Amino acid sequence: xxxxxxxxxxxxxxxxxxxxxxxxxxxxxxxxxxxxxxxxxxxxxxxxxxxxxxxxxxxxxxxxxxxxxxxxxxxxxxxxxxxxxxxxxxxxxxxxxxxxxxxxxxxxxxxxxxxxxxxxxxxxxxxxxxxxxxxxxxxxxxxxxxxxxxxxxxxxxxxxxxxxxxxxxxxxxxxxxxxxxxxxxxxxxxxxxxxxxxxxxxxxxxxxxx
Amino acid sequence: xxxxxxxxxxxxxxxxxxxxxxxxxxxxxxxxxxxxxxxxxxxxxxxxxxxxxxxxxxxxxxxxxxxxxxxxxxxxxxxxxxxxxxxxxxxxxxxxxxxxxxxxxxxxxxxxxxxxxxxxxxxxxxxxxxxxxxxxxxxxxxxxxxxxxxxxxxxxxxxxxxxxxxxxxxxxxxxxxxxxxxxxxxxxxxxxxxxxxxxxxxxxxxxxxxxxxxxxxxxxxxxxxxxxxxxxxxxxxxxxxxxxxxxxxxxxxxxxxxxxxx
Numbered sequence: 001x002x003x004x005x006x007x008x009x010x011x012x013x014x015x016x017x018x019x020x021x022x023x024x025x026x027x028x029x030x031x032x033x034x035x036x037x038x039x040x041x042x043x044x045x046x047x048x049x050x051x052x053x054x055x056x057x058x059x060x061x062x063x064x065x066x067x068x069x070x071x072x073x074x075x076x077x078x079x080x081x082x083x084x085x086x087x088x089x090x091x092x093x094x095x096x097x098x099x100x101x102x103x104x105x106x107x108x109x110x111x112x113x114x115x116x117x118x119x120x121x122x123x124x125x126x127x128x129x130x131x132x133x134x135x136x137x138x139x140x141x142x143x144x145x146x147x148x149x150x151x152x153x154x155x156x157x158x159x160x161x162x163x164x165x166x167x168x169x170x171x172x173x174x175x176x177x178x179x180x181x182x183x184x185x186x187x188x189x190x191x192x193x194x195x196x197x198x199x200x201x202x203x204x205x206x207x208x209x210x
Numbered sequence: 211x212x213x214x215x216x217x218x219x220x221x222x223x224x225x226x227x228x229x230x231x232x233x234x235x236x237x238x239x240x241x242x243x244x245x246x247x248x249x250x251x252x253x254x255x256x257x258x259x260x261x262x263x264x265x266x267x268x269x270x271x272x273x274x275x276x277x278x279x280x281x282x283x284x285x286x287x288x289x290x291x292x293x294x295x296x297x298x299x300x301x302x303x304x305x306x307x308x309x310x311x312x313x314x315x316x317x318x319x320x321x322x323x324x325x326x327x328x329x330x331x332x333x334x335x336x337x338x339x340x341x342x343x344x345x346x347x348x349x350x351x352x353x354x355x356x357x358x359x360x361x362x363x364x365x366x367x368x369x370x371x372x373x374x375x376x377x378x379x380x381x382x383x384x385x386x387x388x389x390x391x392x393x394x395x396x397x398x399x400x401x402x403x404x405x406x407x408x409x410x411x412x413x414x415x416x417x418x419x420x421x422x423x424x425x426x427x428x429x430x431x432x433x434x435x436x437x438x439x440x441x442x443x444x445x446x447x448x449x450x451x452x453x454x455x456x457x458x459x460x461x462x463x464x465x466x467x468x469x470x471x472x
Contacts, residue, residue, distance in 0.1 A: 110310075120320070121295075
């Protein structure tokens with residue numbers, strides 16, 4: 001049985017797992033943005049914090065994903081449910097590109113523009129929301145793009161701890177040594193990554209200042 | 211320390227009293243005493259790194275003196291809200307520092323907008339300012355990257371004038387322009403200054419520009435004020451530091467009879 005026949009026969013399961021996958025990626029990316037972007041803003045303004053914060057995010061990134069799931073297992077409340085655990089792990093992985101791009105984007109704003117703004121009497125807040133963030137936006141969004149694409153791939157591993165998602169097919173296929181089952185997980189996951197990339201790219205272009 | 215009352219209209223608009231500034235231990239400015247009178251164009255002249263830009267930034271508190279005080283309208287600028295202070299002082303820098311993601315109209319209208327002016331009033335003011343700096347209304351919807359250097363600098367001046375500040379700080383505003391455009395903008399600046407009568411502090415290293423635009427020229431060297439003289443006196447000064455600066459420009463100066471005029 002080839003992969004497309006398999007997917008057709010199990011279409012409702014494919015759809016269900018794809019939705020689960022999207023949920024894991026969506027929620028974790030949202031959390032990562034809520035944490036990573038403000039953190040990136042903070043370290044862009046306090047140079048002393050940038051090394052430790054970026055280094056920590058870097059270290060998290062180097063932990064193998066299966067090991068990270070294992071480490072998080074004993075965490076209270078989080079460890080109780082597989083999807084919570086997966087979301088936390090995915091959030092942690094998505095932090096680095098978000099923090100780093102927010103930081104880079106804000107630091108990349110022309111100092112002359114900032115000085116002019118400050119000299120005109122903009123408050124720090126006005127400077128941030130009217131000048132720094134709009135000008136850093138496309139760099140920040142390309143960080144979101146990277147984060148989403150990484151998450152879509154990593155989320156397949158969440159199936160190993162029973163969090164669901166398209167990884168279910170991949171692990172099942174591995175156990176059954178059936179490549180069409182593996183592909184039934186891998187192809188939708190790849191498509192998802194592609195679509196997410198295009199989607200965020202589209203948002204990025206439509207928001208970009210001319 | 212005596213309390214300083216807001217001055218009557220005849221006091222100096224800006225006054226440096228014994229102002230020093232040091233950055234990471236190194237003295238940038240030492241014991242500056244200088245007054246800027248209402249309606250004059252004071253030029254801060256000096257070579258790169260002499261401390262003239264530092265002096266300028268002390269006025270709107272982009273920098274804070276390490277000793278001494280700067281008075282604006284008789285009140286120390288260390289007192290009170292720095293944001294309010296800056297909104298009362300126009301600031302123009304080299305390359306204009308326009309917001310690249312805003313149209314010309316939004317660039318000029320930003321301060322009025324955050325000051326809560328009604329939209330119609332802001333729009334009227336933007337139109338008026340575009341005219342004052344010699345730009346057509348068709349410039350309003352353009353973005354800074356669509357403008358020439360001279361046009362950008364005009365927008366920079368218009369933006370600084372938006373909320374009708376009494377003081378204008380200009381940091382080498384025409385420094386990055388080609389000679390023809392610079393000449394044009396200098397001429398317009400003089401016309402503008404004649405009608406608006408702002409109190410202007412203008413930083414440049416170009417003696418010709420200083421002589422042409424200034425009502426007084428303050429020469430700053432290694433963080434110290436050498437002297438502050440009217441242009442005609444400046445070129446005749448016996449002070450060796452002044453004459454050295456004048457000599458360095460030598461033949462490039464306009465004939466003596468034109469100096470310090472305009």
